[in-house]
Amino acid sequence: MxxxxxxxxxxxxxxxxxxxxxxxxxxxxxxxxxxxxxxxxxxxxxxxxxxxxxxxxxxxxxxxxxxxxxxxxxxxxxxxxxxxxxxxxxxxxxxxxxxxxxxxxxxxxxxxxxxxxxxxxxxxxxxxxxxxxxxxxxxxxxxxxxxxxxxxxxxxxxxxxxxxxxxxxxxxxxxxxxxxxxxxxxxxxxxxxxxxxxxxAGAGNRDRxxxxxxxxxxxxxVLLLVVPLVLGHENGWPVWGWVSMAAAVPVLGLFALLQRRSAAPLVPGRLLRVPGFVPAAASIFAQTGTYAAFLLAQTLHLQGGRGFTAMMAGVAFIPGAAAFAAVSLNWRRVPARWHAAMTLGGLVVAAGSLAALGPVTGHATAWYDLALTGLGIGAGLGAAFGPMMAAALRNMPVTDAGEAAGLLAMVTQLGQVVGVATIGTLYLTLVRTHVSSEALTTTGLAMGGAALLAAVFALRARGRTR
CATH class of the missing domain: 1.20.1250.20 (MFS general substrate transporter like domains)
Incomplete structure (x- = not known):
């Protein structure tokens, strides 16, 4: 049990x-x-x-x-x-x-x-x-x-x-x-x-x-994977980066092997067997990657493509952040029987808003013109992120709270790094040969696809935690 x-x-x-x-x-x-x-x-x-x-x-x-x-x-x-x-x-x-x-x-x-x-x-x-x-x-x-x-x-x-x-x-x-x-x-x-x-002032568990x-x-x-992802684009994706990422695979395999043999594994296998934890974590990974890529691509577009100052570009994100906060703080007020539909609906709304980024920002003349897509992205992700966190931890024993917290924190951080390195790099690559709004349109479609992938994992997580 x-x-x-x-x-x-x-x-x-x-x-x-x-x-x-x-x-x-x-x-x-x-x-x-x-x-x-x-x-x-x-x-x-x-x-x-x-x-x-x-x-x-x-x-x-x-x-x-x-x-x-x-x-x-x-x-x-x-x-x-x-x-x-x-x-x-x-x-x-x-x-x-x-x-x-x-x-x-x-x-x-x-x-x-x-x-x-x-x-x-x-x-x-x-x-x-x-x-x-x-x-x-x-x-x-x-x-x-x-x-x-x-x-x-x-x-x-x-x-x-x-x-x-x-x-x-x-x-x-x-x-x-x-x-x-x-x-x-x-x-x-x-x-x-x-x-x-x-x-x-608990003393902790010295037996661990x-x-x-x-x-x-x-x-x-993690170092072999993250360093080339973070530095790769600025250095033209050098050979050492690809070698480093490839080397991460056998090292991760060795880590998994050692974990199975360890008396006190760093990532206990029982965490991964808790109902709903893995698909919820996968959805969180996709959501944070999408959000980080959005922040990067939109910031670069507003400052480089639209001529906004750093201050104006930062202010342009406030409506979306406010929407995220408002929804994520109140989703629990929705009856539990609607949570699955709310989560999926939120990610679909976020995907649609991300897909509309290029057409909308391509004609924006001020930060407040961007509020509609920002509100959709913020509200949509806000309706999904909190419920997925709750789903990941719903069946987690309190004794495993520390390991689960560390694993979820790493998932969110790696999600951001991978989102920036993949979808964010897509914008940086396209903007070399296309106008900024066209590059953002294609990037927005990719981000929308990532949001829909998060919805697929969210659906699986909901099924596992009922």
Whole structure:
């Protein structure tokens, strides 16, 4: 039988405390998501100030993502061993210190190194968020918490672009790009104080082991896959990239073999056997890949094809982000018998809106002309992402919350990387020989296809979790 243990409901006297706990861990998640995109708009200023090379700028942006994706599952296991509070606060402290170091960096090499440390801190911190939600809430409260989690993931990327544009444009005290990193410091310190006060001081499970063989095979496998995906396009898809991606396959095979023989596997096979988990995770992968590709292609089109400033391009995403937040926060109000239809309908609406991107933005004269497609994309994905998160975790034993959280966090991160590297690269390739609106039209059709693929997996997940 599949275990279906759930965390005990919060007592009425502790409702306010658990609310503040949720706000604290979600704010930590928001910072981690924000830092993926907030740096993008600062790249020209960093190039000018530090004299950074093209490859150096790529690593300043991608170093964070690479370390983050590579270490997420390891961070989840450390959370089980050390306890969620120690892992979250340790990751948050490392992230905050690295942010300070990034803001004070005097050269390209040091900034790259500190960005990698930032990513490692985020990888230790982020998996604990879903673990806290899984252990601290049940029923409707858990569904609400997962909705907020979904809204933070979607909104963080958009807010990052807007906030990054504001901070760089403000040039506070002549500091140029540095506030995009330094803004994390006061927030990180405040969250650290709150987390130490609010998070339960559990000792963790010292009987769990780190599974060093798993870490030493999974981390290189993810590295071999992610690095060429992140850097490949800017370097013309060199041979080393294809060799690296091909090498990831046997390393992943070795990881799977070692996991079957391990007494404490990094990814327990029982997680993959939980009803609905795998198809729900596949749908989440496709959804996050679609959304990340949309952010990239639309941003490049608005700034390069339509002449929008970075600030205007960021503001253009606000209606879609608001729609995502509104729907993802309220989908649980819909009767349960309609959830499957709502999820599928949302992904179909998102697919149609993505397919309409090129024709609509090709004639747009201002950011508000883009609101209709943005609303369709945001509302459609908002109707699907939260329910799929809930479906993935519905039958998950609380004792496996840490590993499940790390695996889902890695799925979302890899989905973003793969979406940008495939569909995003399609736009970058087409725009060389076509006008931007034509390139976006074809890319939009590809993104619509990815949204429909997510719908297929969502249908399978719903069938498995009933």
């Amino acid at each position: 599949t275990a279906t243990l759930t965390a005990p409901a919060a007592r009425p006297g502790t409702t306010a405390r658990t609310g503040w706990l949720l706000a604290t861990v979600l704010a930590g998640l928001f910072m981690a998501i924000l830092d993926v995109s907030i740096v993008n708009v600062a790249v020209p200023a960093i190039r000018t100030d530090l004299g950074a090379s093209g490859s150096g700028l790529q690593l300043i942006i991608a170093g964070y993502t690479i370390a983050y994706a590579m270490l997420l599952i390891t961070g989840a296991r450390l959370g089980d061993i050390l306890g969620s509070r120690r892992a979250f606060t340790g990751g948050l402290a490392l992230f905050t210190l690295a942010s300070l170091a990034c803001g004070l960096a005097g050269g390209e090499a040091s900034l790259i190194a500190f960005r990698i440390v930032q990513g490692a801190g985020a990888a230790l911190m982020v998996p604990q968020v879903l673990g806290v939600i899984q252990r601290s809430f049940e029923g409707a409260a858990r569904a609400k918490a997962l909705s907020l989690y979904s809204a933070v993931i979607a909104g963080g990327a958009v807010v990052g672009q807007v906030v990054g544009g504001v901070l760089v444009s403000a040039d506070l005290f002549g500091t140029g790009w540095r506030p995009v990193f330094l803004v994390n410091v006061p927030l990180g310190v405040a969250l650290l104080v709150a987390a130490l006060k609010l998070m339960p 082991r780190l599974d060093l063989a798993g870490v030493l095979t999974l981390s290189p496998a």
